[in-house]
Structure formats: structure tokens, C-alpha cells
Amino acid sequence: MSVDQKTVRRIAHLARIAVTDEEVPHLQGELNAILSFVEQLNEVNVDGVEPMTSVTPMSMKKRQDGITDGGYADKIVRNAPATEDNFFLVPKVVE
Amino acid sequence: MTELTHLTISEARDGLKAKSFSATELAQAHVDAIAKARALNAYVLETPEKALAMAKASDEKLAKGEGRALEGIPLGIKDLFCTEGVVSTAGSKILGNFNPPYESTVTRNLWNDGAVMLGKLNMDEFAMGSSNETSAFGPVVSPWRNDGTHLVPGGSSGGSAAAVAAHLCLGATATDTGGSIRQPAAFTGTVGIKPTYGRVSRWGTVAFASSLDQAGPITRTVRDAAIMLRSMSGPDAKDTTCADLPVPDFEAAVSRGVKGLKIGIPKEYRVDGMSPEIEKLWHQGTEWLRAAGAEIVEVSLPHTKYALPAYYIVAPAEASSNLARYDGVRYGLRENGKDIVDLYEKTRAAGFGREVKRRIMIGTYVLSAGYYDAYYVRAQKIRTLIKRDFEEVYAKGVHAILTPATPSAAFGIGEKGSGDPVEMYLNDIFTVTVNMAGLPGIAVPAGLDQQGLPLGLQLIGRAFDEETLFAAGQVIEDAAGRIILPQPWWA
Numbered sequence: 001m002s003v004d005q006k007t008v009r010r011i012a013h014l015a016r017i018a019v020t021d022e023e024v025p026h027l028q029g030e031l032n033a034i035l036s037f038v039e040q041l042n043e044v045n046v047d048g049v050e051p052m053t054s055v056t057p058m059s060m061k062k063r064q065d066g067i068t069d070g071g072y073a074d075k076i077v078r079n080a081p082a083t084e085d086n087f088f089l090v091p092k093v094v095e
Numbered sequence: 096m097t098e099l100t101h102l103t104i105s106e107a108r109d110g111l112k113a114k115s116f117s118a119t120e121l122a123q124a125h126v127d128a129i130a131k132a133r134a135l136n137a138y139v140l141e142t143p144e145k146a147l148a149m150a151k152a153s154d155e156k157l158a159k160g161e162g163r164a165l166e167g168i169p170l171g172i173k174d175l176f177c178t179e180g181v182v183s184t185a186g187s188k189i190l191g192n193f194n195p196p197y198e199s200t201v202t203r204n205l206w207n208d209g210a211v212m213l214g215k216l217n218m219d220e221f222a223m224g225s226s227n228e229t230s231a232f233g234p235v236v237s238p239w240r241n242d243g244t245h246l247v248p249g250g251s252s253g254g255s256a257a258a259v260a261a262h263l264c265l266g267a268t269a270t271d272t273g274g275s276i277r278q279p280a281a282f283t284g285t286v287g288i289k290p291t292y293g294r295v296s297r298w299g300t301v302a303f304a305s306s307l308d309q310a311g312p313i314t315r316t317v318r319d320a321a322i323m324l325r326s327m328s329g330p331d332a333k334d335t336t337c338a339d340l341p342v343p344d345f346e347a348a349v350s351r352g353v354k355g356l357k358i359g360i361p362k363e364y365r366v367d368g369m370s371p372e373i374e375k376l377w378h379q380g381t382e383w384l385r386a387a388g389a390e391i392v393e394v395s396l397p398h399t400k401y402a403l404p405a406y407y408i409v410a411p412a413e414a415s416s417n418l419a420r421y422d423g424v425r426y427g428l429r430e431n432g433k434d435i436v437d438l439y440e441k442t443r444a445a446g447f448g449r450e451v452k453r454r455i456m457i458g459t460y461v462l463s464a465g466y467y468d469a470y471y472v473r474a475q476k477i478r479t480l481i482k483r484d485f486e487e488v489y490a491k492g493v494h495a496i497l498t499p500a501t502p503s504a505a506f507g508i509g510e511k512g513s514g515d516p517v518e519m520y521l522n523d524i525f526t527v528t529v530n531m532a533g534l535p536g537i538a539v540p541a542g543l544d545q546q547g548l549p550l551g552l553q554l555i556g557r558a559f560d561e562e563t564l565f566a567a568g569q570v571i572e573d574a575a576g577r578i579i580l581p582q583p584w585w586a
């Protein structure tokens with residue numbers, strides 16, 4: 001499979017990465033090089049094979065559903081580019 | 096007396112205990128060496144004041160006879176580990192001046208054992224790369240040169256490997272998603288181990304591909320790797336994939352030898368166009384292990400050739416999810432836009448480098464509606480087959496597998512991957528299978544090529560059996576002799 005320029009723009013938008021007109025053909029070439037490299041996976045017979053879901057056999061650790069951390073909103077927002085009263089600030093989302 | 100920066104971790108530990116020198120002297124010697132080595136670009140942030148303050152505290156502990164496992168040992172920290180109050184960048188512009196209000200479990204464990212932080216080490220952006228050329232802070236220059244040509248130290252832990260090889264720390268933390276510890280170790284004549292998935296907590300380490308990422312040390316000897324890994328490892332309630340298993344005394348395994356062990360040689364690793372030098376080195380390693388009493392058997396791992404392409408679906412897919420958090424809202428860089436989507440798109444366009452964008456986009460594509468089964472699910476099925484290959488070999492009584500670490504020695508800066516990204520990806524052909532199967536792998540220096548550049552061998556172990564890798568790795572180190580590291584032409 002290979003991607004056309006329209007698809008490159010669609011993927012970039014899905015990934016929330018702005019791309020310029022000059023970048024699109026380069027990205028298209030690079031993405032197609034990778035897609036053609038992974039094409040060989042179609043040779044493998046995967047009938048009846050379970051997809052891997054856990055790298056090492058282990059059961060999920062569980063704990064009591066209780067509050068174990070928190071209470072420091074100022075610390076959480078300290079690295080944010082824009083904040084007000086311990087909230088993150090973004091452009092208006094809802095009209 | 097040997098220069099303080101030329102000691103191994105075990106020698107420094109003994110010297111500190113015997114009061115032959117102080118932790119402060121040891122830290123100062125490294126601080127001075129780092130200041131003279133900026134041409135290598137190995138450190139992105141030097142923390143000399145922190146180093147000296149930590150060393151002073153270590154001297155007080157040592158004076159009272161309360162020295163811990165790594166008391167006073169100066170280490171470099173890959174900039175993928177979040178360090179409290181010390182800017183952590185992951186080699187990217189998008190994190191800006193992110194100053195973590197918390198400490199990663201790995202670094203916390205090291206400080207709890209008395210280690211001293213020298214600074215943060217350069218790396219490929221978000222650990223995506225095999226040459227350290229994708230860093231937003233510029234490439235790392237290897238201390239090794241080929242006729243004066245500057246070489247890459249490998250990647251993504253290129254700063255870690257270069258700093259250890261150039262005597263700018265006694266050991267360094269590193270991470271490995273597809274070979275990022277073992278390949279730079281092989282390129283720089285150092286030792287690097289990627290432990291079993293789940294041996295080391297991933298909490299507080301910037302995520303690339305969560306089912307593949309694992310931290311480990313890069314050091315100058317096998318024994319040092321064993322010492323450092325023990326301190327880095329252990330159960331952690333903050334990481335649900337971190338195993339609740341006791342950490343063995345890895346150092347005790349170093350002198351165990353390989354007598355009676357069965358070592359597998361996988362025929363599928365003899366790839367087309369393999370250089371005769373690598374072939375010879377691999378054969379030499381086999382003979383060393385045989386001479387030390389191991390039984391050598393040929394084994395088959397039939398799905399080997401599919402590991403790298405499957406990796407380039409799984410890893411970008413996980414990366415595209417993990418890196419969705421860099422949106423210009425909660426931390427790091429922000430580029431303003433006319434609405435929130437525009438803000439996201441502009442921020443991510445400005446903050447991510449080319450390789451990272453490429454991988455996020457591949458990951459987004461293979462996870463998108465209509466392609467998920469054809470790409471992602473198929474790759475995860477192939478991953479099951481790769482893991483099964485190893486399980487079948489181990490079920491036949493094989494204790495560890497010997498392979499080359501890389502298909503070649505280090506290459507020049509700017510030499511690879513400018514047109515076709517796949518050219519660079521092929522560096523990880525021997526290492527990536529290990530991540531796909533979650534197994535431990537160690538790279539040990541085994542010789543020099545005709546240009547005088549280091550080459551490494553890789554040993555792959557059973558899950559949670561790093562001890563056998565240290566035992567067999569030591570046999571290779573003893574037989575090959577310690578590599579003579581380059582003279583400081585940069586100082």
C-alpha cells in the first residue's frame with residue numbers, strides 16, 4: 001500500500017501536525033518507503049495466531065480504589081505555558 | 096594512581112571505601128573532564144553544583160561507614176529520565192524548559208543507593224534514532240574517530256555511550272526500545288544491557304513505545320553493568336508492568352562462568368551481505384564460549400527477518416498515542432493559533448523534529464480506521480510468533496543465544512538515512528527481536544575492525560535471567576580483553 005498527497009494531509013491533520021506544501025511530497029516519499037518496507041509482513045501466515053497483548057506473562061496489579069496522591073494543583077500547572085487560578089488556559093473551545 | 100575518571104565503578108567503590116580518595120575528589124575530576132569535553136556534545140545539561148553537593152553527602156556517609164551500594168559513584172543520566180528540579184527534555188524542543196516536579200523511579204533508586212548526578216545526557220529526540228543525529232541539541236560526536244572523521248556514537252542513548260567511553264562518568268543510564276542501549280554500546284566499546292521487560296520501572300521515564308521501552312545501564316565493564324542494574328531494578332507500585340520479583344545479586348553472577356551452559360547460534364542472523372569481519376567476530380565469540388566450557392548448538396528463530404518491519408508498525412503506533420500528550424497546553428512549548436486545533440497543529444509542527452513527525456504519522460496511519468487490522472493487528476500477531484521462536488529454543492534447554500550486536504561498526508555523522516529512513520532503521524536488525532519478545536540482551540565489546548573501531552557481540556537470555564548474560568558476558572570480556580578507549584583528542 002502507498003499513500004497519496006491527500007492522504008498525507010489527512011494523516012497529518014489526524015496527528016495534529018501542521019504541514020507545509022513543501023513538506024508534503026517529502027513526507028509522502030518517506031512514509032511510502034516505510035510502508036513498502038513493512039509490506040513483507042504479508043508473506044507471514046498468521047492464521048490462528050493471537051495478537052500479543054502482554055509482553056511478559058503477568059497479571060495486572062490491582063490496588064484499593066482510594067486516593068493515594070494529589071492535593072497540589074499548583075505543582076501540576078507549574079510547567080504550563082498559560083494558567084489562571086490553577087487551571088490550564090486554552091483558546092475558546094465552546095461558543 | 097590511575098586517573099580518577101579512568102576507574103571502573105567497582106574500583107571506585109573499593110577506593111572510596113578504603114578512603115584512597117573522597118567522593119568529592121571523584122566528582123570534581125569528572126566535572127573537570129566534562130567541562131573540557133563540550134566538543135563531544137554528550138551532555139545537554141551539566142549539574143556540577145548538584146554533583147558536588149551529592150558527593151559531599153556521600154563523603155559524610157562514607158566517613159560514618161554507612162556507604163550504600165553506589166555511594167559516591169558519579170553517573171550521567173539520559174535526558175529521557177525525569178529528574179526533580181532539573182530540566183528534562185527527551186532531546187526535543189517540544190518539552191521546552193520542562194522542569195519535573197517529580198523524580199523517575201530509576202533515578203530515585205540510584206540516588207537512594209548513594210549515586211551522584213553529573214548531568215543530563217544527549218539522545219535522539221524521544222529516543223527515536225540510531226545515531227543521535229535527531230536530537231534537538233545537535234548530534235553527539237563519538238570519542239572514536241576514523242582517520243580524523245567524526246563518527247556517530249549510535250543511538251538513541253548516544254550521549255550515554257559517548258560519555259562512558261570518553262570517561263565523562265563512571266556509568267550512565269540509558270533506555271532501549273529497539274536497540275538504543277546495545278547499539279551505541281557496541282559502537283563505542285562499552286557494555287550495555289537491556290533487561291527483561293518489567294525488570295525496571297518505567298515510571299517517570301518519558302514514554303516512546305510502552306510495550307518495548309526498558310531502561311538499563313551503559314558501563315565500561317560487565318561487572319559495572321551488573322552493579323548498576325541491581326540498583327536501577329525492582330518492583331514499583333507506580334508501574335503496573337513492573338514485575339513483582341526480587342532483584343538477584345547480579346554482581347555475584349559475573350564470575351559464575353559458562354561451564355555446562357548451552358549457547359544457541361541462530362542461523363537466521365547470518366544475513367545476506369554480512370561483513371566478513373562481523374562473521375569472524377561472531378565465530379570468535381562462539382569459540383571463546385566453547386573454550387570456557389559452554390556447549391554450542393545451532394538454533395533456528397524463523398521469524399527473525401520480520402521483527403524489524405513489525406517493529407516499525409508497533410513502535411510508531413504506540414509512539415503516536417504516547418506523544419499525543421504534547422499539545423502545548425499542560426507543559427512545554429506553545430505556538431498560539433486561531434483556535435485550539437490550530438494551536439495543537441502549530442505547536443506540534445514547531446516542537447517535533449522530522450524523525451518524530453514521521454513516526455507519529457506512520458503510527459497514526461496504521462491505527463486509523465480501515466488499516467488497523469491490516470497493519471497493527473497483523474504486526475502484533477507476528478510479535479507472538481517471534482516470541483514463540485525464542486520460547487521453543489529455550490524449551491530445548493538453550494540458556495542464552497549469541498549474535499552480533501550490530502551489522503557494522505560506527506558510521507560517519509551525516510552518512511546514513513538522509514534520503515531513505517529505512518537505511519538507518521537497519522542498524523537495529525539484530526537487537527529489535529529482543530524488544531519484540533520482551534527478553535534481556537547484553538552487548539559486550541569483543542574486538543576492533545580493520546579501521547580500529549569497536550565491534551560488539553550480543554547475548555540474548557531467558558526472561559528474567561540477566562544473571563546468565565552477566566556470566567557469559569564476562570567470559571567474552573575476559574577473552575577479548577578490555578578495549579583501549581580513545582585518548583582525549585577533544586580536551
